[in-house]
Amino acid sequence: MGVIDGAMNLVFGGGRNVVSETMGVFRENAEAQAQREAQLQAAALGQFASEFQVERKSVWDRFIDGVNRIPRPALALGTLGLFVSAMVDPVWFAARMNGIALVPEPLWWLLGAIVSFYFGARHQVKSQEFQRSFATTIASTSNVVHNLGVLDALARDRDGGDDANPALNEWLRDER
Incomplete structure (x- = not known):
């Protein structure tokens, strides 16, 4: 009994598992590897989260965001309204279009520049939001x-x- 106990203590004694420790030299511990992978992924996602974190907006910022959403629907609905008004009252519509014909060309250029900058900036914001969502998917x-x-x-x-x-x-x- 003493020889068997001595052999077992040699292999498994002292609160250690010599077989397991020896295997750890030749083969990676799957549980420890899974923990390291989970920590690495959590760190990467934490970095992405901090990089793309959205700040809480003030009442003023939310108001301005609401105002910024008005031009596109207003342009679309206004254009549809012009078609309806041309069919409902062609004389009234013709009078308004004659008034628009009197607008000087430099003012049309200015209007074109303003609308282009507005939609260009909006396109850039949407593009950046898409890149953020793409980065999250890749992660x-x-x-x-x-x-x-x-x-x-x-x-x-x-x-x-x-x-x-x-x-x-x-x-x-x-x-x-």
Whole structure:
């Protein structure tokens, strides 16, 4: 009994597992690797979150954002209104269009520049929002790939591995 206890204490004694520690030299600990990957991914997502964090807006900023949303619908609805007014009262419409014909050309250029800058700035903001959402999607790609690998392993285990149906496995190899 003393020899067996001595051998067991040599291998597993002192609160240590010598076999496990020795295996750790040759093979990476899967649980520790998963923890490191989770920490790395959390750090990357934290960096993205801090980079693209949206500040809380004041009442004034929200009011201005609301005002900035008016021109596009106003232009679209105004244009539709012009079509309706031309059909409802053509004389009234013709009088208004004659008035617009009297606007000097430099004023049309100014109006064109203002509208172009407004829509150009709005396009830039929307483009930056798209890039932010794209960065978030890219950040989650490694997680999706890992999950697909886990699901594939589960499917193989469910199907009994490679020994369940040799004919099917050969057919699948030929398909790849």
